[in-house]
Amino acid sequence: MIRRCLCVLFVGLAGCASGPPIDTSYTAKGQDSRARFLIIHYTAGGFQGSLKWLTEGPVSSHYLVNDNPVAIYGLVDDSRRAYHAGISYWKGNTQLNASSIGIEIVNLGSKKSPDGTQWFDFPSAQIDALIALVKKIVKEHGITPDRVLAHSDIAPQRKPDPGPRFPWKRLADERLVQWPDADQVALRRPTFEAQLPDVEWFQRNLSKHGFLVPLNGELDKETRNVLAAFQMKYRPGNFDGMPDTETATLLDVLNSPVAPSTNDK
Amino acid sequence: MKKFLCVMLLGLLSGCATPYIDRTYNSVSQDSRAQFLILHYTAEDFPTSLKLLTEGQVSSHYLVNDNPPTIYRLVDESRRAYHAGISYWKGAAQLNAASIGIEIVNLGFRDTPDGRVWFDYPQAQIDQVIALVKKIVKEHDIKPERILGHSDIAPGRKTDPGPRFPWKQLADAGLMPWPDADKVALKQAGFEQQLPDVAWFQKKLDQHGYAVPRNGELDKRTQDTISAFQMKYRNARFDGLPDAETAALLEVLTAPAEMKAK
Numbered sequence: 445m446i447r448r449c450l451c452v453l454f455v456g457l458a459g460c461a462s463g464p465p466i467d468t469s470y471t472a473k474g475q476d477s478r479a480r481f482l483i484i485h486y487t488a489g490g491f492q493g494s495l496k497w498l499t500e501g502p503v504s505s506h507y508l509v510n511d512n513p514v515a516i517y518g519l520v521d522d523s524r525r526a527y528h529a530g531i532s533y534w535k536g537n538t539q540l541n542a543s544s545i546g547i548e549i550v551n552l553g554s555k556k557s558p559d560g561t562q563w564f565d566f567p568s569a570q571i572d573a574l575i576a577l578v579k580k581i582v583k584e585h586g587i588t589p590d591r592v593l594a595h596s597d598i599a600p601q602r603k604p605d606p607g608p609r610f611p612w613k614r615l616a617d618e619r620l621v622q623w624p625d626a627d628q629v630a631l632r633r634p635t636f637e638a639q640l641p642d643v644e645w646f647q648r649n650l651s652k653h654g655f656l657v658p659l660n661g662e663l664d665k666e667t668r669n670v671l672a673a674f675q676m677k678y679r680p681g682n683f684d685g686m687p688d689t690e691t692a693t694l695l696d697v698l699n700s701p702v703a704p705s706t707n708d709k
Numbered sequence: 710m711k712k713f714l715c716v717m718l719l720g721l722l723s724g725c726a727t728p729y730i731d732r733t734y735n736s737v738s739q740d741s742r743a744q745f746l747i748l749h750y751t752a753e754d755f756p757t758s759l760k761l762l763t764e765g766q767v768s769s770h771y772l773v774n775d776n777p778p779t780i781y782r783l784v785d786e787s788r789r790a791y792h793a794g795i796s797y798w799k800g801a802a803q804l805n806a807a808s809i810g811i812e813i814v815n816l817g818f819r820d821t822p823d824g825r826v827w828f829d830y831p832q833a834q835i836d837q838v839i840a841l842v843k844k845i846v847k848e849h850d851i852k853p854e855r856i857l858g859h860s861d862i863a864p865g866r867k868t869d870p871g872p873r874f875p876w877k878q879l880a881d882a883g884l885m886p887w888p889d890a891d892k893v894a895l896k897q898a899g900f901e902q903q904l905p906d907v908a909w910f911q912k913k914l915d916q917h918g919y920a921v922p923r924n925g926e927l928d929k930r931t932q933d934t935i936s937a938f939q940m941k942y943r944n945a946r947f948d949g950l951p952d953a954e955t956a957a958l959l960e961v962l963t964a965p966a967e968m969k970a971k
Contacts, residue, residue, distance in 0.1 A: 480806055539801045
């Protein structure tokens with residue numbers, strides 16, 4: 445009794461720090477990781493500046509991947525929220541910081557020159573390290589390939605990163621991101637060549653894919669930005685934000701994957 | 710050497726080497742993934758609630774029984790539970806990943822010939838809920854205006870924790886903002902002279918945090934949202950219709966100075 449009293453006294457002194465007693469005998473089946481998305485960025489700066497900005501500034505990311513030497517830095521634990529996504533949207537989800545893991549890649553992004561905008565390449569060794577990191581994260585948190593996204597996917601009006609030089613295809617080859625099946629693209633392309641769908645079709649399909657896009661049938665600035673974000677990822681040779689046959693085909697194939705045949709199961 | 714072999718073997722077995730991660734640096738800009746605390750009632754007795762929440766498609770981080778008023782933790786706070794569903798608050802949508810959910814054993818309501826009857830929460834159960842909420846908001850630094858009812862984030866679809874849930878007790882415990890009674894009385898007198906139009910109510914409800922139409926029409930969604938607001942702040946009547954008291958409560962709650970909890 446005295447012991448119990450002392451214990452209660454102790455709790456009193458601690459200012460209720462320990463909280464009420466909690467029974468942990470039962471565990472719910474319905475649960476998973478809070479991290480549902482993996483968002484890829486470039487830093488648009490060199491390593492030292494990027495590190496300082498991401499550790500001391502108002503923004504942060506869970507990981508920073510340096511280019512030379514290639515190295516991965518963990519800046520925020522996966523269990524915590526980092527500030528990398530900002531105002532963002534994907535498939536009905538908004539404000540994705542709380543539900544995502546952010547990877548910043550050291551890359552200068554783009555610079556304006558007399559010949560137009562120039563984009564910087566990602567060294568292959570840096571991408572190797574990134575792929576190993578992405579593999580580890582998606583496995584640990586059960587993140588599906590359709591949720592491994594670019595910052596430009598979730599904020600197409602504000603952000604171009606990781607930009608058109610980022611090799612999404614290499615991630616696709618490792619089955620880490622969604623990728624349109626080449627045979628399907630070839631098969632469906634003639635249909636779109638015969639008749640290019642109208643802007644409303646593009647908007648509807650971009651929305652179905654996951655983007656936040658106007659649904660007004662007009663090729664306005666917002667819609668062109670979303671088209672450019674899509675093209676940067678899947679057809680980086682030309683990301684002018686204009687509707688075209690190839691873009692329509694890629695979008696259609698991504699949105700209506702053929703059911704795997706029984707042999708594939 | 711032993712360690713080296715172990716790493717080698719592990720790498721070979723798992724088919725891919727785990728990348729080395731340098732943890733020398735740490736960002737100052739970070740916080741808990743849990744930004745919201747959502748309160749529910751189970752609408753079932755304890756055994757059924759426990760079964761549904763542990764074996765079914767839905768779950769919550771905590772379940773608070775009524776008799777005895779025991780707190781059960783069903784999902785670790787670091788993980789996502791499935792309690793919010795389609796949901797929205799102040800620009801944030803799909804709140805499961807960003808919230809902690811507490812289910813409270815309470816039968817909700819039952820429809821009788823005399824109308825809908827709601828069930829009370831025993832005080833001992835509420836004491837436990839308050840102690841638990843205190844602990845959670847402290848650990849995750851959840852802001853007072855982000856302690857919400859399921860009905861706040863999914864009005865129309867959900868009514869829990871219902872009009873009998875004593876939100877005022879949470880406010881008295883310093884856990885959430887509450888409109889100052891004197892200010893409300895003052896504003897109410899003005900609104901009784903001239904009730905604002907539906908567009909004003911929609912604007913204020915939106916500002917407060919609700920997903921509400923902005924069409925100036927008293928449609929079903931707008932009424933459901935007004936009702937959710939009334940259930941929380943004026944639970945004696947939650948008919949979903951605009952009135953002077955509701956307007957005053959909204960006006961005081963959305964005034965910047967009132968956003969702070971005491």
